[in-house]
Amino acid sequence: MKKSLFRPTDILELSIAYIFCFFLNLLFDYGKTLDLDSYLLEAFLKNYMDYRTLIVLVFTSIAIVFHYQMLRRKKEEIFCRILVGATVFHITIRYIQDCLRILIPVYFLSVLANFYMNFNLASNFYLVLILITYILISARQVRKYENF
Amino acid sequence: MKIFKFFVTQIFLRKAILGIGMILLLCMANYITFTAARSILSTFQGYQETNYINQEGVYIANLDPDSPMDMGFISESGTQAVYDYLNSNFDYAFYTDGFIVSIPNPDGMEISLGYMNEGYYNLKQFELSQGTDLDFNYQFDREIPVLIGKGLSKTYPVGSTIKMEESVLGRPITLKVQGVLKQNAYRSNYYALNSKTYYNFSILVPVNEEFLNHAAIDLTLNGLMDVAILGTTKEETADLGKVINDNLGLEFNFLSQQDNYDYFKEYYLHALKMICIITFVLLIVITCLSIWNAFVSVRSMLKDFTINLLVGLSDSKLKQIFYGYFGILSFLNLTAVFIITAFNRYGCWLRKDATFATYGLFGLIGMDWLAFLLVAASDILMGVIVVESMLWKIKKIPISLGVLQ
């Protein structure tokens, strides 16, 4: 952790953000399996089920906000690390690794949940791709703090 | 105003992602509140509307979900026998719709024909904007007096006639416009209270015994599915059920007022409770995420806020700025919800969906405006929670520390 930009609270925040996104996806999968005897409830839930991907996408914005604010907060630290010998490239790679180290276990946890509940195991894979895209885009921000 | 403008342009917009994050969360909160509010309001309206027929001594027919359905067994003579039994033993309210005809109208809508007997007409008490009440003792082979929806009233004013080839009687008929229904008059399905059929592009045709005797089986059979027997008893409806079973091979249930109340209680009350709980939980989650987003914003803009406090910005002005900013975000969201709703309503006109086309300011009906009001109220509540949390967070950090963040 010594070389990481992440502190325990950052890890906790990002983990919660990821867990929330996957949990939401799981909830939609669960909603699909419900055999509702109420037309009203079914019609109400249809409002969400029809826009499932869009709703999950909107909620992934919390991951974007996390990446953005965390890197802004860390700009002095990035600059100081560069001063003492780190390179932007290494900091960026380290940042991506750290994010993936949080994302991958959360993903496998959600796959396990899908498996346990007999849902399609690949139903949350699109979310991994989206979240990795956010990580890669945000990693470009590191370069901005090379010169403080 | 200039202080507010300065904050928006020089501080908030410089960290647009945080604002966008808040907009998206608000957007979800508004969507959730709006859909829940509309579902609840629509069901409530349906429930109120159904009360006109769900009265003591009224039994509403309902095809048993487990009933066999052998179309080969159903014949015109069988249906006629049922209606003969009905006519000689009961007063009943008959209504059925969904028969589409094409008659010229400026909006190019397909027109839905609804058929009702006097029993239904007396119970439903239609409100008219023009014209007079229907007469059910008309001469069957001459002009039939009808009620029309607002969308047809300009082309077919009261007193005018409409000639058409009608499928139920299988011959050309002439309808005479007797009255125009109030705009957005509707009918709720007895057992799907939140679904409605709007009458703006409908023609309501009165049917009497003679009409039913000449009508095609589509009409008589469909009408039987929802027929309401008036002023009767459980035993009498049981006899009717037997007659239907003997002649059509169908199992019918007849639900009394109490049966319907129990049904509403079991299905609707439970569903409404579930909707409220789901909505409440989702709103709590979104509020928590919004507070987190707000704290993150404070963390990122702390220096900007505290330097302004240092050079003369007061706490109360900062509060006003935050409320103003949240107000703008909320207004943007409400505008988006408004545009989407208006577009949805307008979409019914574009799709020529006559049973959902409604009139109103920007195409929105009362239920939409009420749902908007609830969305605005939930935004205000969320705004107070988020803004006060932000102010609490800022106050917790000494200005001198924030300045040198």
Added chain:
Amino acid sequence: MTRIIDLRVKEKIYKSKKTRLSILNDFSLQVAAGEKIAIVGESGAGKSSLLNIIGLIDRNYHGEYALLGSLTNDLHASKLAQWRNQKIGFVLQESALINSLTIEDNIKLPFLYAEKKTFQPEDFESVISAIGLKPILKKKPLECSGGEKARAVFARGIIMKPQIILADEPTASLDMENRERIVSLLFKMNKEFNTTVITVTHDLEIANRHDRVIQLERSK
């Protein structure tokens, strides 16, 4: 001479989850108009806290504080904000600038909160010329040197012609030349406009150039 500050602090407490720190115990300070006062003392003695109290940004203390003859303890927060804007100028370390604004906008920031239309272009020009900030007005703080930023912070502190200037380690990270420049600007304000100057510093050489030096002790 008119007494401009009359402060009597019984106690100022900092509380955290584990510790409770009491500073400025039975501390009193009276300052006359036009006086130059330096506050020195080891870290944690309460120098900056004292400045925050005098500068009306900290009201969480036990005691009484009269500024310009009015008791401030019961004043409404918006009145305090107005006084911070009109009567007090803060000169802080060079990092106390908003990075997203230009140096010019940073310096003009107090005008945003002035109740009357106080901005006079000629006054602004004269301050900017005197401090030598003209060439960097359109730059952002991150594009300026430490000395330039320190002068910008100074300019913002005096732009409203305050009666009191509170300087918190204004020269802490500056080279000799810039240090001298800031100190002489402070004293020039004092001399020309009879502005009261209260400086928190670790630099004893600078402290000794003030009329009075107050030594704060760390609580035992």
